[in-house]
Amino acid sequence: MAEMNLVQTRVDAIRRLVRRKATQPLTRALTKSSAADIAEALAHLTRNECLFLAKHLPDTIAGETLLTCNEETMRVLIDGVAFERLTRWLDEMEPDDQADLIERLPDELQRRLLERMLPVDRQNVEELMAYPQDSAGGIMSPVAFRLNDATTCREAISALQEQGDVEMVFYLYVENDAGQLVGVTSLRQLLMNSPSTALAEIMTSDVIAVSAETDQEEVARIAQRYSFLAIPVVDDTRKLLGIVTVDDVLDVVREEAAEDMLKMAGVPEDSSNDTDGALTAARKRLTWLLVTLVGGVGLSEVIGLFEETLSREAVLAGFIPLVMGLGGNVGIQAATLTVRGLAVGGVAYDRASSARLLFKEGQVGLVMGLALALLLAGYCLVRYPNWELAAAVGLSIVLAVLTSAVLGTLIPMSLDKVGVDPAVATGPFVTTSIDWIAIVVYFVVCTRLFGF
Structure with missing residues (x-):
């Protein structure tokens, strides 16, 4: 209850700052706030107030905020925010979140955003968009920390330090020379073993993985059964395509629960109080x-x-x-x-x-x-x-x-x-x-x- 009151206090503070047009305090408040709190505040603002807030929203959190908003608020922001600002928001997002956002945009805006992306980023996003939205491929992130099985613990730690922006570092995925997933180890194992020890000696060879076509509900069941923070996604040859992280699993659980409730009540899945007349x-x-x-x-x-x-x-x-x-x-x-x-x-x-x-x-x-x-x-x-x-x-x-x-x-x-x-x-x-x-x-x- 105390936590809920704290969240509501933050949301109310953001709304008051927007309505007072207090630019500097608003910017500081948004910098310290989570995407969920900002999205909650946006849901209670008028169109002009939403656009005023968007102008002062840090690029680093704007994309996540946009994904968290309800459909009506998202439509207001997409229609009212300048294209260049939208591209900056997109640049700060992970590939899987980029794909999720772009798929929800009008076709013409999708085309424009994809055209201005770097070729490698565009390829990642288009590959993710090619998978069904309710599959492991549709919710996975192609960014996964992977190392060769001959790599030593010292080399692995150095590689990890050089790539500090990797989404999930609790699990380190080990590949052989052919690029196939052969094991998994943890950051703790790297620190607890001798620096000269090869990953092949400390890794767990029995890796539980899913295919890109696996239904997202099955992925969530596997994560729940084994208490995984991430699940690797592989192709038919066991090559690592990406990972499904725990935040995506939680999203799946929430979506499936909402979907089941609608079905139990005999209400179509695409029904919405926000968008339906x-x-x-x-x-x-x-x-x-x-x-x-x-x-x-x-x-x-x-x-x-x-x-x-x-x-x-x-x-x-x-x-x-x-x-x-x-x-x-x-x-x-x-x-x-x-x-x-x-x-x-x-x-x-x-x-x-x-x-x-x-x-x-x-x-x-x-x-x-x-x-x-x-x-x-x-x-x-x-x-x-x-x-x-x-x-x-x-x-x-x-x-x-x-x-x-x-x-x-x-x-x-x-x-x-x-x-x-x-x-x-x-x-x-x-x-x-x-x-x-x-x-x-x-x-x-x-x-x-x-x-x-």
């Missing part, structure tokens, strides 16, 4: 609502099939929302846990592990169903002294909760198996399906027990 936002969200509408209409028709049951025992209608709500909530709980397990690698794909997970969720569903059934049956006996009603409602709750728990686990696993994002499993389509199943189970049980 009312009609555009409504059009994007309407698709899943139409699915819910169709499902609801179909559900009303299903209930109509049991009209005779309801006409004889009208009290059964009062428990329909309860059965649907409990079944749906249990299904969402199971689906959410399964999606999370798939995302972090906690759910295995082999048949035995899948069967164990389904059996466990079935047990959980059975226990919850029995507990809820006892409570609901007790209520029925007190409110409506009818043993048949209590038994019908109780048994239907047990079966509905049990079925929902199993389906909530099975559906995400099945979707993931066929290559569909399992986060869809917690969206409106699946919740509507579970409502259907819960209602059918409820009425079938009631019809059988009452002998209709």
Whole structure:
């Protein structure tokens, strides 16, 4: 809480300085501030205030600030900042950040910025832009500290001192004479071993690396599993293409979490309150609502099939929302846990592990169903002294909760198996399906027990 208050204080201070047009204090404040704090301040400023701040923004942090801004603020800065200032900002950025920024710019501005870059820098950026944005190649930095396996610790330290601007020096990647990645060592190992020791003697040969085509979510899982600060990216011949650093991994985790939340709510990934107008936002969200509408209409028709049951025992209608709500909530709980397990690698794909997970969720569903059934049956006996009603409602709750728990686990696993994002499993389509199943189970049980 104290840290959040400190951040808010910094943001408020920047905003006050901008509105007072206090040039020198503003420049000093921006120099001491992080890109995230400046981006937060920009989000609360008018267009003219944003451009005033941009004029005093240090080039060394401007590019990172631009990448951190929301879409609306970024568009204001890109449209209002002079081209030469934008090129200076770009020059201070790492190649992977340059590629990320350029990809988000209009085509004509992309062309102009690429044309004025040095050939070697332009080649690096264009190679990164050629990879899919959600792949390891799309988020990697081509700048990695690499040394030959015959290099001694003394020579490695000297080389490191000469290239002090390398992005990640915690890991030193070792290559053979053919340029293939054969090992990795650390700065600590260089300092702890004899200066004359060759890297081949102290390196770890079993290097965990990914290909440029590896999905960024898989890269994040690997980094989390092994607590890596960086992951090397190699081609088919094991030549080092670059590294994915921990800051990029954190960005991936944040993006994937936001993407999954949107899918769970049935909202398209490209939806944005910043850029979408009312009609555009409504059009994007309407698709899943139409699915819910169709499902609801179909559900009303299903209930109509049991009209005779309801006409004889009208009290059964009062428990329909309860059965649907409990079944749906249990299904969402199971689906959410399964999606999370798939995302972090906690759910295995082999048949035995899948069967164990389904059996466990079935047990959980059975226990919850029995507990809820006892409570609901007790209520029925007190409110409506009818043993048949209590038994019908109780048994239907047990079966509905049990079925929902199993389906909530099975559906995400099945979707993931066929290559569909399992986060869809917690969206409106699946919740509507579970409502259907819960209602059918409820009425079938009631019809059988009452002998209709």
